[in-house]
Amino acid sequence: MKKILVLLLISLFVSCKNEKIPIAAESGAIKGEVLDAMTGPTYTATAPVTGANVFTYPFISEALSDVNGEFLLQGIPSGWYYLYAEKQGYNKIMMPVEVFSDKVSESKILLRPLNEENIPPDTAVCLYPKDGFNVYVTDFELQWECTDPDSNLVFFDVFLDETNPPFKKIYSSIMSQTAKVDSLEKGKDYYWRIYAQDWNHASVLGPVWKFTVK
Numbered sequence: 481m482k483k484i485l486v487l488l489l490i491s492l493f494v495s496c497k498n499e500k501i502p503i504a505a506e507s508g509a510i511k512g513e514v515l516d517a518m519t520g521p522t523y524t525a526t527a528p529v530t531g532a533n534v535f536t537y538p539f540i541s542e543a544l545s546d547v548n549g550e551f552l553l554q555g556i557p558s559g560w561y562y563l564y565a566e567k568q569g570y571n572k573i574m575m576p577v578e579v580f581s582d583k584v585s586e587s588k589i590l591l592r593p594l595n596e597e598n599i600p601p602d603t604a605v606c607l608y609p610k611d612g613f614n615v616y617v618t619d620f621e622l623q624w625e626c627t628d629p630d631s632n633l634v635f636f637d638v639f640l641d642e643t644n645p646p647f648k649k650i651y652s653s654i655m656s657q658t659a660k661v662d663s664l665e666k667g668k669d670y671y672w673r674i675y676a677q678d679w680n681h682a683s684v685l686g687p688v689w690k691f692t693v694k
Contacts, residue, residue: 529549563576618665668693
């Protein structure tokens with residue numbers, strides 16, 4: 481009898497240890513952790529952030545990070561999403577993440593303490609090509625204008641894709657307000673937007689603009 485009980489306990493332990501995150505059919509999940517970017521030796525981000533609100537856009541799922549800074553978003557159809565994380569006292573952050581059917585995507589989110597006196601950058605303004613314009617070349621420069629009320633340095637992520645909203649990041653943390661694109665396909669619509677972040681990590685995501693290559 482004791483031998484049977486021991487075998488049952490071993491079987492239960494192995495079963496729990498190998499337990500996988502349940503995923504609904506035709507959907508995936510996102511798991512990860514939220515950390516304070518300004519903690520640890522040389523700011524290696526070691527302290528978990530508890531109670532951060534993590535959610536997808538378009539909105540499908542949301543969760544609060546636990547005492548270990550960990551979160552799990554489930555039941556998300558496959559595709560690209562913007563993953564947001566926010567908590568009072570920290571700068572809100574956004575990053576693109578791809579979700580796959582029957583798989584778990586992982587993400588590490590670094591939140592930076594909010595500087596109450598800092599004002600985020602202004603929303604980027606489209607210069608070229610204007611929203612809805614046709615362009616007749618496949619190689620050119622995207623152009624926008626963005627200023628910062630505090631005159632801080634501003635860094636830009638550029639998103640360009642054939643889907644609306646665009647999730648493909650073609651440039652990261654550039655300071656120029658132009659971005660060269662090439663090898664575009666004629667007869668296709670393209671969508672683009674600018675994510676601006678200042679030196680204090682305050683950020684703003686701009687609107688989506690569209691152009692067509694003729």
